[in-house]
Amino acid sequence: MSEVTSAHPTHVTLAVVLQVRRGELQVLLWQRAREPFRGAWALPGGYLSAGETLEQSIRAHLAAKVDVRELSHLEQLETLSDPDRSPKEWQLATTYLGLVPSDLDPELPGDTDWQPVDDLPRLGFDHGSIVLAGRERLRAKLSYTNLGFALAPAEFTISELRDLYAAALGHDVSATNLQRVLLRRDVLEQTGRRRASGPSGGRPGSLFRFRTSELEITDQFAVLRPPGPARVPVA
Amino acid sequence: MSEVTSAHPTHVTLAVVLQVRRGELQVLLWQRAREPFRGAWALPGGYLSAGETLEQSIRAHLAAKVDVRELSHLEQLETLSDPDRSPKEWQLATTYLGLVPSDLDPELPGDTDWQPVDDLPRLGFDHGSIVLAGRERLRAKLSYTNLGFALAPAEFTISELRDLYAAALGHDVSATNLQRVLLRRDVLEQTGRRRASGPSGGRPGSLFRFRTSELEITDQFAVLRPPGPARVPVA
DNA sequence: GCAAAAGTGTTGTGTCTACACCCATGT
DNA sequence: ACATGGGTGTAGACACAACACTTTTGC
DSSP states (O other): OOSOOOSSOEEEEEEEEEEEETTEEEEEEEEOOSSSSTTSEEOSEEEOOTTOOHHHHHHHHHHTTSOGGGOOEEEEEEEEOOTTSSSSSOEEEEEEEEEOOTTOOOOOOTTEEEEEGGGOOOBSTTHHHHHHHHHHHHHHHHHHBSGGGGTSOSSBOHHHHHHHHHHHHTSOOOHHHHHHHHHHTTOEEEEEEEOOOBTTBOOOOEEEEESOSSOOBSOOOOSSOOOSSOOOOOO | OOSOOOSSOEEEEEEEEEEEETTEEEEEEEEOOSSSSTTSEEOSEEEOOTTOOHHHHHHHHHHTTSOGGGOOEEEEEEEEOOTTSSSSSOEEEEEEEEEOOTTOOOOOOTTEEEEEGGGOOOBSTTHHHHHHHHHHHHHHHHHHBSGGGGTSOSSBOHHHHHHHHHHHHTSOOOHHHHHHHHHHTTOEEEEEEEOOOBTTBOOOOEEEEESOSSOOBSOOOOSSOOOSSOOOOOO
16 A cells, blocks of 8 residues: 555556657656656656646646657557555556657657667556557557558658568568558558669669558457448448 | 536546346446436446555445446446536546346346446436447457357357347357357357257257356457467467 | 569468258157 | 257358569669
């Protein structure tokens, strides 16, 4: 139990902001200057203010760390309530997953930096497990939605997209099959332009873009799906 | 904005408790005796008490309505924070999905009853949309997990299970294919016993049970899945 | 021509739906 | 015998992975 358990808990919002940087999935963290967990890294966030929604709260706190307009996606994860999760007070935390496209490099305050999710520093509170929960949500949704749009620049080649997916998913991805899956699902479209070849030659890749930046479920993986004459093919 | 917006919100937990009753999916509701929304139906739940986790809170509030031991499953849904969601106060609500096996018929207080999800009465607050969100979560998880265990009695025939799935999913389900899908996924096992025939004859059905009552993801629907030599077949 | 990178063709596999057919029981 | 439901066999649809092969570029 907390040292202080008042009748009313405090409420904070926390965000797992992820971006693929230098080929690996990284998370935005800041280093605590005060107890508790002085010197440890922590997720950005803070107290809920009067009259705010939780989403407004996390956006406001993130604004102190990054330009919030650079967030390509934001969704709620879990609300944590273990009375012992903060040593100082009874504190609820509603966690969010945020994503930043790989071509942006936000200005950060001095105490804030990106850290690799696969090699996290020591994190305070329960923030380590929150980061992993965020990564799992991302991985799942990459598989059955068009969430890739939130990791990618506006335009990209299939190889570049493959590298983003590989970094986020943590395993190799075949460019060949990635292209076919996303085109068949009508998630990608060709821009008509092509990227210039690299210095060592090679065929220049076509540039693609995501058809929409609204989250859509593209593979409803609906096993046990409704009976009936095959679903209408896309026009 | 609420009439009263204090610096600290109150926090409630609410549960969408679902059960298949008489062939249809129903939700546990109680009828409000006081303003706001006097006479309207509402989800069970209530204020978070000092030192409780959210899950302890919703279990405690449900205990006033049903025997909590009859809950076969309980999981967190979303935390709602719109300042206008309650007319009286600034109130956060963390919502849960609860499930009750179809063979139980809990004793209920006089103000509490089951209502069909497909034909809801007038609900107070934002509880109508919460019920639908709970139903969607159930439908999705029936498809790719073994969550059926939480709707079904300990033992059942495939036809009985088919009827439960059909009621929960809202469309016909083929007993033939349901059996094969769940057996292949190793979710069901045969008990060896059989049900007696009905009055009008017919072959008696074999009795099955779920292999486990722990939630498991049985179809990881992992499109874009890791490369490699085919996953090891079940022994 | 040769290396490098992008993209297509093709085959095979796993998982599901649909539907015909067979099985076991009561009357 | 026949009706009533339970259960199996089998064929086809579909989406994907794997991999060989072709195309387009730089040097």
